[in-house]
Amino acid sequence: MSxxxxxxxxxxxxxxxxxxxxxxxxxxxxxxxxxxAELIEIFxxxxxxxxxxxxxxxxxxxxxxxxxxxxxxxxxxxxxGALGLSDLCRRIVESTxxxxxxxxxELCDASxxxxxxAETALRSLRS
Amino acid sequence: MIxxxxxxQILMGRLPSSPGVARLLVEFARRxxxxxxxxxxxxRVDPALTGRLLKRAQxxxxxxxxxxxxxEAAIELLGPRELLLAVRDLSLxxxxxxxxxxxxxxxxxxxxxxxxxxxxxxxxRSTLRGSPEAAYTLGLLADIGRLxxxxxxxxxYSALLAACPExxxxxxxxxxxxxxxxxxxxxxxxxxxxxxxxxxxxxAVCLYEGVHAPADTEDAEALDLAGVLRCAQQLAEExxxxxxxxxxxxxxRALPHLRDGLGLSEEAARRVHAEVARVLSERxxxxxxxxxxxxxxxxxxxxxxxxxxxDTSPRSGKGLRILAVDDDPTSLAQLRRVLEQAGHDVxxxxxxxxxxxxxxxxxxxxxxxxxxxxxxxxxELCKALRFIxxxxxxxxxxxxxxxxxxxxxxxxDSGVDEYVTKPFNPKILLAxxxxxxxxxxxxxxxxxxxxxxxxxxxxxxxxxxxLRTAALTDPLTxxxxxxxxxxxxxxxxxxxxxxxxxxxxxxxxxxxxKNVNDRHGHEIGDLVLKEVAEVLRSRARQGEGxxxxxxEEFVVVCPNSTATQxxxxxxxxxxxxxxxxxxxxxxxxxxxxxxxxxERTPDMPGIDALLKAADAAVYxxxxxxxxxxxxxxxxxxxxxxx
Numbered sequence: 001m002s003x004x005x006x007x008x009x010x011x012x013x014x015x016x017x018x019x020x021x022x023x024x025x026x027x028x029x030x031x032x033x034x035x036x037a038e039l040i041e042i043f044x045x046x047x048x049x050x051x052x053x054x055x056x057x058x059x060x061x062x063x064x065x066x067x068x069x070x071x072x073x074x075x076x077x078x079x080x081g082a083l084g085l086s087d088l089c090r091r092i093v094e095s096t097x098x099x100x101x102x103x104x105x106e107l108c109d110a111s112x113x114x115x116x117x118a119e120t121a122l123r124s125l126r127s
Numbered sequence: 128m129i130x131x132x133x134x135x136q137i138l139m140g141r142l143p144s145s146p147g148v149a150r151l152l153v154e155f156a157r158r159x160x161x162x163x164x165x166x167x168x169x170x171r172v173d174p175a176l177t178g179r180l181l182k183r184a185q186x187x188x189x190x191x192x193x194x195x196x197x198x199e200a201a202i203e204l205l206g207p208r209e210l211l212l213a214v215r216d217l218s219l220x221x222x223x224x225x226x227x228x229x230x231x232x233x234x235x236x237x238x239x240x241x242x243x244x245x246x247x248x249x250x251x252r253s254t255l256r257g258s259p260e261a262a263y264t265l266g267l268l269a270d271i272g273r274l275x276x277x278x279x280x281x282x283x284y285s286a287l288l289a290a291c292p293e294x295x296x297x298x299x300x301x302x303x304x305x306x307x308x309x310x311x312x313x314x315x316x317x318x319x320x321x322x323x324x325x326x327x328x329x330x331a332v333c334l335y336e337g338v339h340a341p342a343d344t345e346d347a348e349a350l351d352l353a354g355v356l357r358c359a360q361q362l363a364e365e366x367x368x369x370x371x372x373x374x375x376x377x378x379x380r381a382l383p384h385l386r387d388g389l390g391l392s393e394e395a396a397r398r399v400h401a402e403v404a405r406v407l408s409e410r411x412x413x414x415x416x417x418x419x420x421x422x423x424x425x426x427x428x429x430x431x432x433x434x435x436x437x438d439t440s441p442r443s444g445k446g447l448r449i450l451a452v453d454d455d456p457t458s459l460a461q462l463r464r465v466l467e468q469a470g471h472d473v474x475x476x477x478x479x480x481x482x483x484x485x486x487x488x489x490x491x492x493x494x495x496x497x498x499x500x501x502x503x504x505x506x507e508l509c510k511a512l513r514f515i516x517x518x519x520x521x522x523x524x525x526x527x528x529x530x531x532x533x534x535x536x537x538x539x540d541s542g543v544d545e546y547v548t549k550p551f552n553p554k555i556l557l558a559x560x561x562x563x564x565x566x567x568x569x570x571x572x573x574x575x576x577x578x579x580x581x582x583x584x585x586x587x588x589x590x591x592x593x594l595r596t597a598a599l600t601d602p603l604t605x606x607x608x609x610x611x612x613x614x615x616x617x618x619x620x621x622x623x624x625x626x627x628x629x630x631x632x633x634x635x636x637x638x639x640x641k642n643v644n645d646r647h648g649h650e651i652g653d654l655v656l657k658e659v660a661e662v663l664r665s666r667a668r669q670g671e672g673x674x675x676x677x678x679e680e681f682v683v684v685c686p687n688s689t690a691t692q693x694x695x696x697x698x699x700x701x702x703x704x705x706x707x708x709x710x711x712x713x714x715x716x717x718x719x720x721x722x723x724x725x726e727r728t729p730d731m732p733g734i735d736a737l738l739k740a741a742d743a744a745v746y747x748x749x750x751x752x753x754x755x756x757x758x759x760x761x762x763x764x765x766x767x768x769x
Binding site: 024038046 | 454455456457458460461464465468497499501528530549550
């Protein structure tokens with residue numbers, strides 16, 4: 001039996017950095033214990049919209065939209081501990097700014113997969 | 128003298144503008160170039176801004192030309208560069224507009240002003256009375272005195288509004304004079320003068336509510352405009368009332384005014400009525416004009432924060448009033464939590480535009496904003512805030528991505544105080560805020576001191592006026608006393624001799640007043656004196672001065688009047704007093720007066736001689752059977768020989 005990952009700050013639940021999660025738990029403290037669940041909820045609602053901006057923007061050739069979506073997702077995923085996803089988003093933003101669009105499809109696929117993993121991990125944390 | 132004092136007060140206090148217009152102006156001020164048409168349509172719906180812009184353009188008008196009377200003309204005169212500066216200045220004095228007078232219905236005031244302006248424009252255009260555009264300005268500004276009183280004496284005026292019996296025209300003017308020594312019509316006229324508008328406009332503003340009687344029947348334009356204003360006011364109130372109640376009940380009540388007041392045919396009146404409704408709907412529907420006739424449009428608008436919800440007191444404890452701005456909901460939720468946990472009072476906005484709206488309506492001390500946001504980003508928000516008075520003092524922290532650190536110079540140039548990189552470390556963010564807080568607290572102390580001083584100056588002004596008034600007022604009737612009458616007479620005597628203009632006085636004496644006192648007692652006697660005084664005061668023409676000399680004797684000073692002109696006025700006063708029934712338990716009667724009129728002649732050595740001549744005429748009136756007007760013989764002789 002492995003120890004319960006949600007109670008071990010050093011552990012990483014795959015896509016999610018548990019140190020960040022612990023930080024958010026501390027932030028909520030005793031007087032707002034539901035803060036972490038709320039933040040996860042907001043992320044789960046919002047992130048698919050950003051991902052939609054990225055994939056649809058790419059399909060439609062709207063690079064500005066890709067950049068906007070990736071920029072927002074970059075910081076929100078970092079906030080919730082999805083550091084891998086955040087890093088992928090950072091690379092998307094960089095690529096769009098430097099006009100290296102050829103690597104975008106691959107990065108977008110990777111970030112979509114990373115988001116899916118993060119979502120699964122976060123759902124398990126919430127319950 | 129009193130008017131000058133008041134003008135200073137108004138300039139020191141600020142006239143608020145509607146939040147929609149204020150917001151637009153801040154947006155305009157951020158731009159590098161401006162479309163005159165856009166500016167014009169924003170400013171021309173707001174009374175306070177219109178007045179200020181006209182004032183600014185007056186000096187540029189050629190000496191021979193008429194005063195600048197429309198926003199469009201002012202904008203053309205200013206030219207693009209000056210206009211940009213003007214808009215920036217206006218946006219500084221126009222921010223959230225202090226709404227300190229709780230019983231003053233600001234929304235209704237703005238809505239009615241706009242409706243009255245449109246009504247003026249339409250009536251003047253359809254009846255070919257002159258420039259519809261200038262008439263629009265007159266309509267927009269006609270009621271500015273009320274806004275000014277609410278701004279300069281917020282608490283006093285609020286109490287007066289609460290005490291004012293509803294539906295009684297003139298009641299509020301009486302209360303204003305009683306407690307503030309001036310009424311809104313006079314304040315309006317003095318602002319018109321300050322803004323450099325034509326005299327007949329100021330006179331029309333004084334006349335249209337019927338509180339002041341015309342001084343100068345020669346000013347046909349003012350009398351006519353006052354009549355048009357009365358109709359426009361009816362139309363505006365009808366419109367605003369029906370929008371308020373969302374029904375058409377009470378519609379058409381302005382029609383009789385159009386018919387009878389302006390002598391229009393039934394058909395023409397209906398046409399004008401419909402045209403006003405059409406133009407008004409068109410202006411409001413032209414989407415971006417941000418002022419509300421309170422109607423459906425208002426529901427989408429950002430809710431206006433009630434004055435008592437705005438916490439202007441420095442907070443107890445250590446918290447600041449902070450606005451958190453981020454388009455990413457997870458970051459925003461986290462930001463809110465971090466700030467609240469540190470004891471701050473936090474409001475949230477999810478983009479720059481929303482942030483600007485909140486900043487205009489609440490009294491914020493600090494802003495923490497993300498840089499990258501759609502529509503208006505953090506740096507643009509900061510630039511916009513630095514253009515409004517309250518925004519210049521806010522502590523502004525920008526959240527930047529790590530990849531933006533090399534651009535922070537640009538951010539500092541825009542007025543950002545500090546930056547914190549994202550994802551932010553709560554400890555660093557809070558430490559930066561604490562550093563800013565010290566600065567904020569110092570600023571706030573200075574601010575409070577300044578507000579207290581301004582209030583003291585205002586109160587002192589009012590106190591001084593009260594004291595001065597008390598020394599010069601007859602306590603029974605509230606009229607100026609003998610001393611004040613003498614000051615006024617000397618002033619007019621000097622004006623008259625210097626300029627070679629005519630000047631007349633009327634002496635007024637109540638007939639058989641001794642009998643009233645003997646038969647009914649002194650209480651009734653006092654009542655009679657008060658009521659006669661009130662009739663004289665309310666029916667004297669504007670510019671004339673009424674005073675009680677003592678006993679049952681009054682004097683009316685008539686500047687710029689010949690004996691013949693004054694005699695016409697005197698006859699009106701005589702008839703008014705004869706027709707006025709004085710009621711009291713067990714007593715109901717009218718009294719009559721005898722009046723003597725005299726005009727200054729070159730051979731008179733001084734005021735004494737003038738008063739003596741008028742006295743002699745009163746004696747003639749008494750001996751000819753009382754209740755009549757007599758003109759001093761020297762004046763008649765002069766006029767006949769002239």
